[in-house]
Amino acid sequence: MARRRLIQAINDALAEEMERDENIIVLGEDVELAIMGDTRGLLERFGPNRVRNTPICEATLTGMALGATAAGYHVVLHMMFANFVYTGFDAIANQIAKMRLMTGGQMEFPITFLAAYGGGASNAAQHSDSAHPTLMNIGGINVAMPSNSADAKGLLKTALRSRNPCFFLEPASRGGQMGEVPDGEHLVPFGKANVLREGKDVSIVTFGTTVRTSLDAADQLAEQGIEAEVVDLRTLVPLDENAIVATLARTGRMVVVDESRDRGGAGGYIAAIAADKGFKSLKAPVKRVNIPNVAIPYAPIAEREVLPTADKIVAAVTSIVG
């Protein structure tokens, strides 16, 4: 085990996989000097043919990623902030997500998109969005959202060995978070949730930025005598529906926590699975803790108001337990 920051774990995964597979290339705005830190040192190690700064033109970059796979490359496209996914959205939603079907399976798109999402650093509305609800809906693209260093490394390695396109979404304000990473080859499969804490009274189902918050909430709840099970879904596409049904079978109650706007967000979809396949087990309303239907405001006090917090999770849990 090594202690690594989340952003270092990402960097490690990139370096190790690029070492292993010379078909992996990294493109993006400022990947050479590593604006996010995750691509640091890759240029020096792998040279300019494999790590290259691009012009600012997201609409082209996403389409180019598709095109470059025709030459057998696995393209890592760094999109910096999740908001810029919208700028380059045409090729994501109209091409990459659909072209395998449209060509009758002639093509494969080994592309790994990196982007930082979420608030917490007063980056304001155009640098704090969570794009995962949109990405999970367009079909044809996997969505991985690690909550800790080990998963960041293991999920990214899985993405980099996959023949399918994947959005690997990094928690913008948690890149510095430390965690243990297993030594040696460490892969985390897609579509397998992780029960981080067991508990019999309620299930907190979450992923990405809000896992830490949910664990904090579980600590607080424990002090009140409520045992919360915390389930980290790890990937949204594919989604581990069985894990959702299974935890519900154990606890009968569920709060879904994630950092996306509520209306049409990821939380609602997970709650809908509970209301369908998990209905038998349900003993109380399924609650959602996420972002109200607003853009993220700048001032810290206003930003805090709209982000998921341990207090909000505790309140949601206590409203349905006991």
Place this chain on the structure above:
Amino acid sequence: MARRRLIQAINDALAEEMERDENIIVLGEDVELAIMGDTRGLLERFGPNRVRNTPICEATLTGMALGATAAGYHVVLHMMFANFVYTGFDAIANQIAKMRLMTGGQMEFPITFLAAYGGGASNAAQHSDSAHPTLMNIGGINVAMPSNSADAKGLLKTALRSRNPCFFLEPASRGGQMGEVPDGEHLVPFGKANVLREGKDVSIVTFGTTVRTSLDAADQLAEQGIEAEVVDLRTLVPLDENAIVATLARTGRMVVVDESRDRGGAGGYIAAIAADKGFKSLKAPVKRVNIPNVAIPYAPIAEREVLPTADKIVAAVTSIVG
């Protein structure tokens, strides 16, 4: 009452409101000759300053719509097919949906976007998408999805008198559908669902293209002795949550039907409301009938397979009733 095709009702609403408010202008690719039929005759009636063909450049058109509101115009931007929303998505998601908040309320964006969505005509994956899950999640933009001529007219008029941006999504394959439209001033408010058929056994909650399909399913169910209530939500933003809870209180069972991909789709969100605020009434799992997580295939037989049908609705209902 007059019998009007859905597309004519839209055309009527545009013409009447443009007559009433000279600040309404219409922009878009081929709005002069009316590729969809909905803007037909407007150029002749209102002249080239108010109805204008644009170059093909969706990324600019959406941003221009925002900019032109600064001069006090209500901009109607025709985006043709919902897939092209993705092409022009930056200004929608990063600017229009956020700028009122970002500027502390200094600006208003009276913009009505028109776009046709949905399958059923072998238009294939890049001309058959439903963008409403994405649009409802970005916040700051209303989403109206009429199912019939009267609502098409009344909702569009409401949009055209609103100071808020709105996506008015037209069912691509139902433009020719006939319906009664009330004479005189006819406005349909946003956020008010419409119970189209009453029934005590199950609620079918739906909107847009799948309302007709749901009513057909209700007819079939009636033959089997099952009384389905059919609720047309009419707008997704704002959403009539009370109507969802109320119908559930009457029937205790719910099937949500819509034409969007399941994962992160609109149906899941509506089901989540049932599982939360409507939980008390729930007597059975909440089922969703929508599109599996695929792009829309071209061949009619393959397209039919993935679209919501009356049979699928009937099957979902019978799985939870009785």
Place this chain on the structure above:
Amino acid sequence: MSAGTTSENRDTLSALLERMVLIRKAEERLSKAAQAGELPGAVHLYIGQEASGVGACSQLKDSDWITSTHRGHGHFLAKGGDINAMYAEIWGKRQGICKGMGGSMHVADVSKGILGANGIVGGGFAIATGAAYGAKLRDDGRVSMCFFGDGAANQGVFMETMNVSSVWKLPMVFLCENNRLSEFTVSSTITAGNLVDRAKAFMPTIVVDGNDVLAVREAVGEAVARARGGEGPTYVETGTYRIHGHLEAEDAFLAGGKYRSKEEIEAWQTKERDPISRFETYLTSNGIMDEAAIAAIHARVQQQVDDAVKFAEAGDDADPKLSYTLMFADQEA
């Protein structure tokens, strides 16, 4: 028109003609099928523009890449795509080149370097540029050609990809088919200046008579040589005209409205201007082929098209469940 007439040359010229005739007859047959309501979806036909696609693709190898547009049948056939597989696709059959999943606007054959027709106007720019970037990194000698219309040249990705191709000296050819129309809009009403001037800031440019197959072939030959030689992208603009409507059954959309005159269309259909009859005149008047040889090509191609219709009609319906397994490699949707 100009070209020496060795016998190797004669074969080449005959092949150019045959390919153009194939496209013409294939499209005319599709028009009939569309009018008869035999096709599930809409078709956008290439009639009148054959010299552009055929001249351009005649300079490419199977291993070179192209991206195409919503008006993609001509490019597909010009680049060596199989008409049977294309027809089966448009008829929505399992034997279709995309198994019936894509239809007219998405015909693709990766084994022939055809990265697909595209329903998004401008959708091909970035894909072609990415393919060119891949080719450059691999140093595999491949060239990437992006076909696009004058309407698409107003999409910003045009400039973006010119910038990338130019700054990275990618083996790209920007092949602009300027047919003066964007759907029902006369392009000059929505387009500033001359398109070629946009390209001049980035790369060498050639504007050519797009109804002259040999002129197109020559211009593209230069461009491809430059690309293969590592000298970067070239912009080639072929001036041409679309004879049919934007899509078949256009009249239903227009509801009596008009965006061009009958006279304008006819002026492009004269024997002197039509890309095929004009080339035939060239061939016969230069003694390269005689009427009989040309008639033989027409007959052969007609047979090929008729056979393709039979092939398509006899095909099996597309697999309705295929979507579920096609979204991902080795993963259910």
Place this chain on the structure above:
Amino acid sequence: MSAGTTSENRDTLSALLERMVLIRKAEERLSKAAQAGELPGAVHLYIGQEASGVGACSQLKDSDWITSTHRGHGHFLAKGGDINAMYAEIWGKRQGICKGMGGSMHVADVSKGILGANGIVGGGFAIATGAAYGAKLRDDGRVSMCFFGDGAANQGVFMETMNVSSVWKLPMVFLCENNRLSEFTVSSTITAGNLVDRAKAFMPTIVVDGNDVLAVREAVGEAVARARGGEGPTYVETGTYRIHGHLEAEDAFLAGGKYRSKEEIEAWQTKERDPISRFETYLTSNGIMDEAAIAAIHARVQQQVDDAVKFAEAGDDADPKLSYTLMFADQEA
């Protein structure tokens, strides 16, 4: 530098200087505050580019529109925005020009025609073009100016909006601030050719020394006159340089990496090149202002900045619940 020296002129020149000094001192103060950790979010400073924004905005009226960038404080102040309201915004206070909801990257004052700084590179192009379109339809004589960087000039909306502005003869000025850098990337490594050549296909162009406030003023004067005269858009490029990092605390991001040399920065900071000291030299050596008058401006501005800090610090925290009512007019989120 050149300008006659009537007394009206003297007032104008003095105002230009004062505005530049205001921006410089305001930005320097923000740098200090950022380093001290007093600001909630990141700030991108305009130091070194003052002549561009001030020269350009000096030709605009309050009723004219501008759109700005992530590096927007300079444009905000140049266009007449209030420093108190801007500081309060950056400090996240209720008294902020956007009530603390937008912060540094979103400062806007619609009453002054400032349609906002923008966190999306290239985000301003279409907004400004729309505003110009509105102005043209209203025939209200307003002009719309889009500030953008050399990095943003690689976004396709640049070409798209040049096309629209040109074909519809909109009252637009494209104001490119070419500081040679895009974040940590030297722009020449990602940009083909000269930016001005891209514009030449669409409109008249002027390239000007962006550190010479009078040259900028003159060039933009021409452009604005053309726009107001109904003659359509102009592209003006101001060559300049950013002295501070892409954002404050850039070093933490770079982790020892480098994209430019100390020498390069210093070469732009000499008395002859710095836009402010250079203009001061011009004013004194031409007898337009004396040292004392200049010192008075510095003192007055310093006071203004100090007062603005006090105003911001004394402000109330933003209203945490405001988001819910701001997403829509008359509608809860």
